[in-house]
Amino acid sequence: MTLTTTVYLICFAPGIPRGNGARVPHYLGSTSMDVHERLAVHLAGKGSPLVKAAADRGLEPRVVRTWPGCKRDERGLKSRHNLAALCPHCGPAFRERTRRAQRARRAAEKKARETAEAIGLHPQNAMTGRSQNARRSKAGAPRAQDRAA
Numbered sequence: 001m002t003l004t005t006t007v008y009l010i011c012f013a014p015g016i017p018r019g020n021g022a023r024v025p026h027y028l029g030s031t032s033m034d035v036h037e038r039l040a041v042h043l044a045g046k047g048s049p050l051v052k053a054a055a056d057r058g059l060e061p062r063v064v065r066t067w068p069g070c071k072r073d074e075r076g077l078k079s080r081h082n083l084a085a086l087c088p089h090c091g092p093a094f095r096e097r098t099r100r101a102q103r104a105r106r107a108a109e110k111k112a113r114e115t116a117e118a119i120g121l122h123p124q125n126a127m128t129g130r131s132q133n134a135r136r137s138k139a140g141a142p143r144a145q146d147r148a149a
């Protein structure tokens with residue numbers, strides 16, 4: 001096992017299309033090398049195919065952030081599934097999109113609750129549209145709405 005000492009984030013926004021409309025704009029790795037030497041290895045086609053593909057598309061991959069750490073730290077950051085939030089270039093826009101999505105979701109939930117109240121449905125069933133009877137038939141089972149509250 002190779003000892004790694006630096007975790008690094010490479011940004012190549014706007015990223016490589018993934019086929020589902022989304023794009024992959026970041027790569028997170030770890031190395032015991034100097035990170036710029038490591039980037040040169042990627043660009044030479046001997047590292048991540050993703051970074052090489054980004055360079056081939058003219059996206060100019062660059063190291064935008066580093067942390068002292070090892071492979072385990074790299075996995076810890078990857079498991080958060082929000083590399084854009086860690087990027088100094090993409091982070092502010094990512095956080096703004098997240099806030100907008102949260103506001104839209106809260107507004108939709110509020111509207112659903114108001115609609116449910118207007119038609120006499122129990123408000124907690126508003127998002128699923130289940131009737132009181134359907135809920136009673138599952139009496140005793142934990143409700144996702146209660147846990148999320």
Ligand SMILES: [Zn+2]
Pocket residue numbers: 011012013025026084087088089090091
């Ligand atoms: Zn970025």
